[in-house]
Amino acid sequence: MTAEAIVHMQRGHGPLLALVGNPNCGKTALFNRLTGSRQKVANYAGVTVERKEGRMATTAGRSLRLLDLPGTYSLHPRSPDERVTRDVLTGHAAGERRPDVALCVVNATHLRRHLRLVLAVQRLGLPVVVVLNMIDIAQRRGLRVDAEALSRELGVPVIATVATKGLGLDELRAALDEPGLWERSARAVAAAPAPAGSPEDRHDAERVHDLLDRLGMAAEHPAQLEDRVDAVLLHRVAGPLLLAALLFLMFQAVFAWAQAPMDAIKEATEWLGTAVGQLLASSVLDGWPRSLLVDGVIAGAGGVVVFLPQIVILFFFILVLEESGYLPRAAFLLDRIMGSVGLSGRSFIPLLSSFACAIPGIMATRTIANPRDRRITMLIAPLMTCSARLPVYALLIGAFIPRREVGGFELQGLVLFGLYVAGIVSAFVVAWVLKRFTQGAQIRTLMMELPNYHWPDPRSIAIGLWQRVVIFMRRVGGVILTMTILLWFLASFPGAPEGATAPAIEYSFAGRIGALLAHVFAPLGFNWQISIALVPGMAAREVMVSSLGTVYALSATGEEAAQALMPVLAQAWSLPTALALLAWFVFAPQCLSTLATVKRETGGWKMPALMAGYLFALAYGAAFITYRVASALL
Ligand SMILES: Nc1nc2c(ncn2[C@@H]2O[C@H](COP(=O)(O)OP(=O)(O)OP(=O)(O)O)[C@@H](O)[C@H]2O)c(=O)[nH]1
Numbered sequence: 261m262t263a264e265a266i267v268h269m270q271r272g273h274g275p276l277l278a279l280v281g282n283p284n285c286g287k288t289a290l291f292n293r294l295t296g297s298r299q300k301v302a303n304y305a306g307v308t309v310e311r312k313e314g315r316m317a318t319t320a321g322r323s324l325r326l327l328d329l330p331g332t333y334s335l336h337p338r339s340p341d342e343r344v345t346r347d348v349l350t351g352h353a354a355g356e357r358r359p360d361v362a363l364c365v366v367n368a369t370h371l372r373r374h375l376r377l378v379l380a381v382q383r384l385g386l387p388v389v390v391v392l393n394m395i396d397i398a399q400r401r402g403l404r405v406d407a408e409a410l411s412r413e414l415g416v417p418v419i420a421t422v423a424t425k426g427l428g429l430d431e432l433r434a435a436l437d438e439p440g441l442w443e444r445s446a447r448a449v450a451a452a453p454a455p456a457g458s459p460e461d462r463h464d465a466e467r468v469h470d471l472l473d474r475l476g477m478a479a480e481h482p483a484q485l486e487d488r489v490d491a492v493l494l495h496r497v498a499g500p501l502l503l504a505a506l507l508f509l510m511f512q513a514v515f516a517w518a519q520a521p522m523d524a525i526k527e528a529t530e531w532l533g534t535a536v537g538q539l540l541a542s543s544v545l546d547g548w549p550r551s552l553l554v555d556g557v558i559a560g561a562g563g564v565v566v567f568l569p570q571i572v573i574l575f576f577f578i579l580v581l582e583e584s585g586y587l588p589r590a591a592f593l594l595d596r597i598m599g600s601v602g603l604s605g606r607s608f609i610p611l612l613s614s615f616a617c618a619i620p621g622i623m624a625t626r627t628i629a630n631p632r633d634r635r636i637t638m639l640i641a642p643l644m645t646c647s648a649r650l651p652v653y654a655l656l657i658g659a660f661i662p663r664r665e666v667g668g669f670e671l672q673g674l675v676l677f678g679l680y681v682a683g684i685v686s687a688f689v690v691a692w693v694l695k696r697f698t699q700g701a702q703i704r705t706l707m708m709e710l711p712n713y714h715w716p717d718p719r720s721i722a723i724g725l726w727q728r729v730v731i732f733m734r735r736v737g738g739v740i741l742t743m744t745i746l747l748w749f750l751a752s753f754p755g756a757p758e759g760a761t762a763p764a765i766e767y768s769f770a771g772r773i774g775a776l777l778a779h780v781f782a783p784l785g786f787n788w789q790i791s792i793a794l795v796p797g798m799a800a801r802e803v804m805v806s807s808l809g810t811v812y813a814l815s816a817t818g819e820e821a822a823q824a825l826m827p828v829l830a831q832a833w834s835l836p837t838a839l840a841l842l843a844w845f846v847f848a849p850q851c852l853s854t855l856a857t858v859k860r861e862t863g864g865w866k867m868p869a870l871m872a873g874y875l876f877a878l879a880y881g882a883a884f885i886t887y888r889v890a891s892a893l894l
């Protein structure tokens with residue numbers, strides 16, 4: 261996902277020092293003063309970002325390379341310039357060596373903001389020397405600047421400077437001779453690029469606040485609006501509650517807003533099915549071509565397209581949260597909870613991606629350094645409700661959960677919320693059990709640097725949504741259509757024998773396979789139609805919906821074939837059966853592409869076999885219990 265910054269190979273020699281800081285803090289002024297005319301200017305290739313390198317000498321005469329990195333607000337890049345800075349500092353910029361020491365320049369009049377970046381760079385494991393620049397302006401404004409106290413608090417050298425006048429540069433050149441600095445640097449480079457873990461369960465803004473507080477400088481550097489917003493959104497109690505409320509409303513909207521467009525799509529597909537059916541009935545294409553089009557393609561694929569509005573609404577919220585800068589904050593909040601089951605915030609991004617699809621989520625576990633944490637994160641990724649499960653949930657909820665309000669909330673949205681929560685809770689329980697009963701080192705790293713809040717850009721949201729629509733429609737036209745046609749074939753041949761009374765499908769291949777599978781699934785209340793639909797559903801979970809569409813269209817006798825699936829199911833299944841199927845899909849082990857990805861990532865069959873086995877057991881158990889309990893109660 262990260263487009264790595266490609267830079268020209270620079271054949272410099274000697275230790276590399278990088279100037280890092282917020283825009284306009286005086287990096288270039290300092291760079292010019294330190295290097296004089298000994299500068300090389302080039303471009304980072306692939307991006308029009310200027311790369312400036314120069315040479316400088318320390319007091320003891322040691323020759324250093326100095327790199328003037330683009331100014332950045334944080335290590336969450338929002339522009340190509342910022343990305344270059346992040347990639348160079350993490351050692352991910354092609355053709356560029358990771359710097360040995362970071363020279364962090366901060367504006368003495370903007371300590372609250374600028375110190376955050378210092379902490380973030382420190383956490384990357386790089387030795388840091390802080391340049392406290394613009395002390396002339398700070399002094400003119402009557403701000404206290406105590407470089408020594410700051411140095412004690414940060415545990416790194418802090419040199420006060422006025423870059424434009426060259427003040428403090430001698431002290432800086434002397435500080436760069438300190439041998440401990442380069443020893444630390446050698447250690448950091450050996451351990452690179454894994455960030456050094458901080459056991460503290462806090463984020464940078466909070467740490468800067470405490471630090472300024474202890475220095476008695478908090479009042480001189482008042483909290484900005486953003487910090488005050490964070491004080492609420494990241495509050496220990498209020499934060500998680502607000503997050504839960506937000507997710508809750510999101511799922512309410514998924515049902516409430518999608519109704520009208522869903523009705524429209526449903527009517528359009530029904531109309532199309534009827535029209536095509538009537539047209540072909542009076543042509544030479546009557547018979548199996550008509551059935552393939554109407555019962556296979558239109559009933560199957562059309563049944564899935566209905567759920568496009570809900571997917572668009574869900575991703576609208578996710579994109580807005582991502583763009584606004586809230587999502588990393590949600591990660592921070594959840595890090596605390598994840599810590600309680602022994603996982604770190606590093607698992608959050610892979611798990612969050614798994615809400616779209618487990619495959620990118622499992623691939624994102626590559627960033628988890630601890631092998632055991634990585635395997636556990638992989639194993640629980642499929643428990644996050646992927647978007648492919650949304651159509652299945654929406655179909656069953658639409659058919660079986662009445663549209664009414666409970667305590668002012670839409671019952672259907674409530675159930676959907678509950679299903680997502682069930683997945684998350686199960687994931688946490690599984691992670692806890694795996695952590696408890698497997699061997700391995702306990703490593704707890706927390707990386708929390710929060711990006712600034714931003715008004716979401718409507719254009720990028722529109723583009724993001726459009727991409728989701730394209731992905732979804734490609735799946736409808738690809739795997740879903742293919743599996744639907746295959747199932748139609750299996751469900752249509754061989755035809756019924758002479759004098760048969762039951763619907764023809766019961767004599768077909770699919771009907772017979774379904775009848776066999778139904779023995780396995782009967783204890784869960786699944787009939788043969790469900791059992792057979794589970795098989796093509798292994799290719800992609802939404803295929804379950806199109807398969808049910810095809811199976812029931814073919815099971816229908818007479819002309820009511822073009823009916824929508826929801827009312828058919830509502831009539832054909834009992835409520836306990838529907839609830840058991842929902843419980844089954846919370847675990848839903850049947851996704852072949854996910855298992856294939858796990859095999860590729862772990863290089864063996866052990867992990868995918870373990871994953872399929874435990875998910876199947878959980879799905880079967882949960883569906884069984886749900887079916888029994890619901891049958892007893894209802
Ligand atoms: N008064 C005062 N002005 C300074 C000092 N250091 C830099 N400036 C001024 O601050 C402005 C920004 O300095 P630059 O060196 O361009 O800042 P930069 O960090 O390179 O900025 P970007 O490259 O945009 O990230 C310039 O007008 C400098 O002259 C200082 O110590 N005191």
Ligand SMILES: [Mg+2]
Binds near residue numbers: 287288289331
């Ligand atoms: Mg500059």
